[in-house]
Amino acid sequence: MMDNFTIVEDDLQNGDTGELVKGVRIMVEGKFKNLLDSIIEKTPSFNNYSEVIGSAITSGITEIISDLKSKRS
Template identity: 40%
Template sequence: MSDKNTVTMLSEEFENDKTGEKVEGITIIVDGKLKEVLDLIKIRNKNYNNYTEILRDALFEGINNITNKSKE
């Protein structure tokens, strides 16, 4: 697709059949520079087997970082 420094995300709403609760689902397109970076992380860190694992940790670490900064 592209080598630009962009991230493509798609959002969709889902409904829990049992509770009726609506939640947002997000699809992240791994392409371009993001794919290059994630590929390097997978090569350098054998703890990661796929992009989902890397993005999970990046998301939680990022949220923790933002939360800690907001406490200052």
């Protein structure tokens, strides 16, 4: 169903405080980009890659947490 995407972990420095913040970067290219483009085209509430990926992370993490809870009980 889904094609692979590249994801890397890196540190970013906060320009104001100089503090290092961990970040995770997803590359939007190739078949993954085509898939996101097609989702944005068909879904009026999604206007850009951040919105699709943000929504996917929210529902995906909610699913991971509910899996964890059902395993514990």
